Amino acid sequence: MEEQPGLSDQYRMSSPWPVFVALGLALSEIGVFIGLFPVAVFGLILFGGSIAGILTESGYATRPWPTLVGVGVLLVLLAALVAVLQLPTSAFTLANVGEGPLFTRLVAVVVAGAVMVAMGGAGSVVEQTKV
Amino acid sequence: MAAGDLVLTGLMAVLLVGIAALLTRIENWRSYTPLAGGGTATGETVIHREKPAGIVRWLTTVDHKDIGILYGVYAVIAFAVGGIMAMLIRLQLVTPGGALLGANAYNSILTSHGITMLFLFGTPIIAAFANYFIPLLIGADDMAFPRINAIAFWLLPPAALLIWAGFFLAPVTENMIEPAQTAWTMYTPLSVEQTNPGVDLMLLGLHLSGVAATMGAINFIATIFTERDDDVSWANLDIFSWTILTQSALILFAFPLLGSAIVMLLLDRNLATTFFAVEGGGPLLWQHLFWFFGHPEVYILVLPPMGLVSLILPKFAGRKLFGFKFVVYSTLAIGVLSFGVWAHHMFSTGMDPRLRASFMAVSLAIAIPSAVKTFNWITTMWNGRLRLTTPMLFCIGFISNFIIGGVTGVFLAAIPVDLILHDTYYVVGHFHYIVMGAIGFAAFAGIYYWFPVFTGRMYQRTLGKAHFWLSMVGTNLTFFAMLALGYLGMPRRYATYQFDGAIAPLAQVETYHLLATAGALILFVGQLIFVWNVVQSWLEGPKVEDGDPWNLERDGMLDREFQWFDRKLETTVTDGGEEEEQSALTGARSDD
Amino acid sequence: MALFGFEKDTLLDLTVNVIPLGIILFFIAAFAVVPAFGTDPVFSGLQFALMISMFLLLAVLTYYAGRAIENAEHAQESLEEASAVNEPEDEVAEFEDEDAPGELEDE
Ligand code: HEM
Ligand SMILES: [Cu+2]
Numbered sequence: 001m002e003e004q005p006g007l008s009d010q011y012r013m014s015s016p017w018p019v020f021v022a023l024g025l026a027l028s029e030i031g032v033f034i035g036l037f038p039v040a041v042f043g044l045i046l047f048g049g050s051i052a053g054i055l056t057e058s059g060y061a062t063r064p065w066p067t068l069v070g071v072g073v074l075l076v077l078l079a080a081l082v083a084v085l086q087l088p089t090s091a092f093t094l095a096n097v098g099e100g101p102l103f104t105r106l107v108a109v110v111v112a113g114a115v116m117v118a119m120g121g122a123g124s125v126v127e128q129t130k131v
Numbered sequence: 132m133a134a135g136d137l138v139l140t141g142l143m144a145v146l147l148v149g150i151a152a153l154l155t156r157i158e159n160w161r162s163y164t165p166l167a168g169g170g171t172a173t174g175e176t177v178i179h180r181e182k183p184a185g186i187v188r189w190l191t192t193v194d195h196k197d198i199g200i201l202y203g204v205y206a207v208i209a210f211a212v213g214g215i216m217a218m219l220i221r222l223q224l225v226t227p228g229g230a231l232l233g234a235n236a237y238n239s240i241l242t243s244h245g246i247t248m249l250f251l252f253g254t255p256i257i258a259a260f261a262n263y264f265i266p267l268l269i270g271a272d273d274m275a276f277p278r279i280n281a282i283a284f285w286l287l288p289p290a291a292l293l294i295w296a297g298f299f300l301a302p303v304t305e306n307m308i309e310p311a312q313t314a315w316t317m318y319t320p321l322s323v324e325q326t327n328p329g330v331d332l333m334l335l336g337l338h339l340s341g342v343a344a345t346m347g348a349i350n351f352i353a354t355i356f357t358e359r360d361d362d363v364s365w366a367n368l369d370i371f372s373w374t375i376l377t378q379s380a381l382i383l384f385a386f387p388l389l390g391s392a393i394v395m396l397l398l399d400r401n402l403a404t405t406f407f408a409v410e411g412g413g414p415l416l417w418q419h420l421f422w423f424f425g426h427p428e429v430y431i432l433v434l435p436p437m438g439l440v441s442l443i444l445p446k447f448a449g450r451k452l453f454g455f456k457f458v459v460y461s462t463l464a465i466g467v468l469s470f471g472v473w474a475h476h477m478f479s480t481g482m483d484p485r486l487r488a489s490f491m492a493v494s495l496a497i498a499i500p501s502a503v504k505t506f507n508w509i510t511t512m513w514n515g516r517l518r519l520t521t522p523m524l525f526c527i528g529f530i531s532n533f534i535i536g537g538v539t540g541v542f543l544a545a546i547p548v549d550l551i552l553h554d555t556y557y558v559v560g561h562f563h564y565i566v567m568g569a570i571g572f573a574a575f576a577g578i579y580y581w582f583p584v585f586t587g588r589m590y591q592r593t594l595g596k597a598h599f600w601l602s603m604v605g606t607n608l609t610f611f612a613m614l615a616l617g618y619l620g621m622p623r624r625y626a627t628y629q630f631d632g633a634i635a636p637l638a639q640v641e642t643y644h645l646l647a648t649a650g651a652l653i654l655f656v657g658q659l660i661f662v663w664n665v666v667q668s669w670l671e672g673p674k675v676e677d678g679d680p681w682n683l684e685r686d687g688m689l690d691r692e693f694q695w696f697d698r699k700l701e702t703t704v705t706d707g708g709e710e711e712e713q714s715a716l717t718g719a720r721s722d723d
Numbered sequence: 724m725a726l727f728g729f730e731k732d733t734l735l736d737l738t739v740n741v742i743p744l745g746i747i748l749f750f751i752a753a754f755a756v757v758p759a760f761g762t763d764p765v766f767s768g769l770q771f772a773l774m775i776s777m778f779l780l781l782a783v784l785t786y787y788a789g790r791a792i793e794n795a796e797h798a799q800e801s802l803e804e805a806s807a808v809n810e811p812e813d814e815v816a817e818f819e820d821e822d823a824p825g826e827l828e829d830e
Contacts, residue, residue: 014191016158018278022285029335033397042143102402366795456736464740467784471777484760489770492750493777496743503739
């Protein structure tokens, strides 16, 4: 324990990110499980974005963009994996979006992942850093 | 549908843009440097070295003490909500035909009462104490992962909203979305068959609260293992930290399992999987998974309160905890054995009698460590110099209620007894003696004992004592009547009891229900006094000027958290007598 | 007396968990001697697996916890011996005040 009394009160003790990580996770779960396409997409983006933010803020990453791209890729891969394992190839049609309950949910996850990759990519380019 | 989707999309987009805008306003993105944390007090980083004022402070805090208070406020609100639900249940049952509610409303409220009390009050109130005091007790600067700590807390408000969602949404959706009526155990096939989306929302809320509990548990384990001060070792770790450590280990094994089972249930409900269908895993699979989580959960809830009592009781008995090591080892024993007893909740499901017998054996063995603790508490008080302060009264009440709750539990663990009493009010009486009479009481003991530390003020003693006596009398009246109802054969979970006299003698049943309701009213008045006392004393109570308000120094029992408090008081005085918030605001000017 | 390499004091502390271990052992023996419900490879297997696994897990955890605490105590003792005086820290408070145990004193 610090020997100087009151020292702990001077540490950096606030961060705006935790609330949004939590909110993002909650919205993603609602969106994906209840099957609300927009909620799933925006929830996942908020979740991924806040993770990128909090990792950067706490010094685990120098910039948020690579994390954002990473989370996005991960989501796309995960959704693709589930789709390949669980669905017949005949289900992979544009018409099936909004129809097949599982397929629609997976598309939502892929869309969210793609948006994150795009956002991360754009951010890096704008900032002139490498992904 | 399409229009609805459009509206939702718009709403979500506005939300996201709003959040991004808000973040850019309050956060300086460019200021993030790899040096975060150790930076010097110059330039932009100064902004980060202090807590902002007002509501923003509470929304952004990662300080374990603030998060502890957030957990505490949250838990007390949940306790109020769950308590009002309990009052509705008790008022309903004053007449055999039901006084207030229809069967559906009754089932909804019963379900929400159970889940609210266990997941939104029980776990968070323990987390409140643990967050505030574990780092102080073990001499750590903060939790091992302060940000994860904050995330874990912020998952809880959405969890509560989801769990209660049916109540808010039923009126606006013309009962398309209703509160869940599954009971807290969510037994299949019922919970799969109820098409009401309110059940999905509740399951998601439970899932989030489970994620939060797991994150918290990882944090506590890491903190207790790695952040202890140099002179805190396994040999002198305080008892509350031991129980939190054990509890966290239980959470780590139990909650992810609940989470997976809930996801399976959600998939069964929404995507036509067959985990719990007759042609799949079968309905009993749910019961096994649920209770494999559920029994450890009851110890998750009771171990830290046992730790609180073990910590507080000696302070007012004027002697050290008798057999400290016994309490530590028996805590660990309970932790392990709690995973080998789950099927004592399923004795009447027709499972194999050999298996049933082995679950009985382990259930009887687990009673020993609990009994050992009870004897230790009693022996600690024996010939002690007792000071019957409010926290002490609640500790003694805890022991008394825990004995009744524990002994009735041992009876239930005996298969022949259980086959008769299963699903009667006896079971309800048993676990309420523990969840209200013991866990609730220990929480009150903790709140009163540490009230000076987290508010800097003293509560009103007379009101505290009134709170204790009303709670003690109310608890025993209500739940003893339930034990009697169980012996009479009154089955649990019914909105009415106009049954045939062959099931239970109606006249006596009615009398005991009346007694239980009378007890509940007494309890309710007690809790009103509690809330009044806490709020008013927090705002206006006399400031505590002595770092040792309980006079523990004289017995050499001033623990680290009070030493910290004492140092804090001294600095505040030299700072000019301002409150913590104030000094924190100007904290950046200080020299380090 | 150095059962499992523990000191006598630690062993005494550990007896608290020997009792539940004993109860489980008793039931294992009882069910083995009197299989009241007959034997069946699957269910008798599960029956004993549950009890034996609980027995082993509890025994192992108790052993390691005892080890950790004893080692920590040794480390502390050697520290204290190296430093100045040390007085026995236990059971002193008990004899301090013999005044009325039930006194209704409130701070
Ligand atoms: C002394 C050790 C204990 C034993 C041997 C024991 C035994 C039992 C048994 C056999 C049942 C099942 C009764 C039935 O449904 O037929 C039961 C139910 C229950 N017990 Fe305990 N118990 C003990 C301690 C506890 C503790 C410490 C808690 C709470 C923190 C607790 C909470 C519950 C709950 C919530 C239920 C009801 C579950 C339900 O059906 O909704 N028990 N107990
Ligand atoms: Cu149980």
